[in-house]
Amino acid sequence: MLYDEIDDPGEMTPTELHGRYAAELSETISSVGIDEVVELTGLDRETVESIADGETADDLSLEDAAAILATEEGTPEKDAILLEVRDHLLMGMTTGLLDVDTLARDIDGDFEARAVQQKIEGRAPMSVEEYALVHHAIAQRNDR
Template sequence: MFYEQRMTVPDSPAELRAEYDADLRSVIEQHGPDEVAAATDVDRDSLEALLEGDSPALTLTEAAQILALEDGEPDADEIVTIACEHLLLGMSTAVLDVDAIESHIDIDLEAKEIQQKIEQRAPMSLAEFVHIQYVIADGAP
């Protein structure tokens, strides 16, 4: 699950996102897209896209809402909090600051934006989360 502490990552952010999409797809397959759509803020088209193997634009909160439907998982707000806390912990472990993340990230985010997103002062997309997490885990000893 994307909120767990990562110490290793696959070869690319795209492969990491594919792992997380598979986790989300599993929940949707188990509960059905109608139930997931009714219980989350995720639109039906995005759920169908996940079922078809695509990687739709989702917020971190939307992805957390999907995962929270799984038995034994924390609620969506707690998932987001845990995920962001693990990013901060990973930064400490890898001895990275937001400037270092900015210099290695493959998407257009400035250090200030990265800091705001990690601290949950600005919304974060799942794609942004994946890229930030990838840089942090890839830099971990």
């Protein structure tokens, strides 16, 4: 669920990780149904349809992705998914002895340490694309 089904995320590129997340979301929408996902998440139909068609939806928030995943029966609620994802990132940082300054430098993007910290903690929105960058950087650091 956004991380636990991907073996060796540090060996992939952030783009490949993002593609995997998009595939997982697409599978969920296919399983649940577009109408049901739209109704349960409040997302607009066009967005849900594009994700169902396999588009990566670069600006899709992690919160919206969690809402989509939560529509599948037997899956935790959106907030539980978000807490699990954030906990996974923080535990990865702890395991890798990684602080936000180092993480910000390792991420292939224009992130400042404060922004990275706020996104990981859920105090600032994070897109699925940004999550792929952060997840990859942490996994890659832990693979060293």
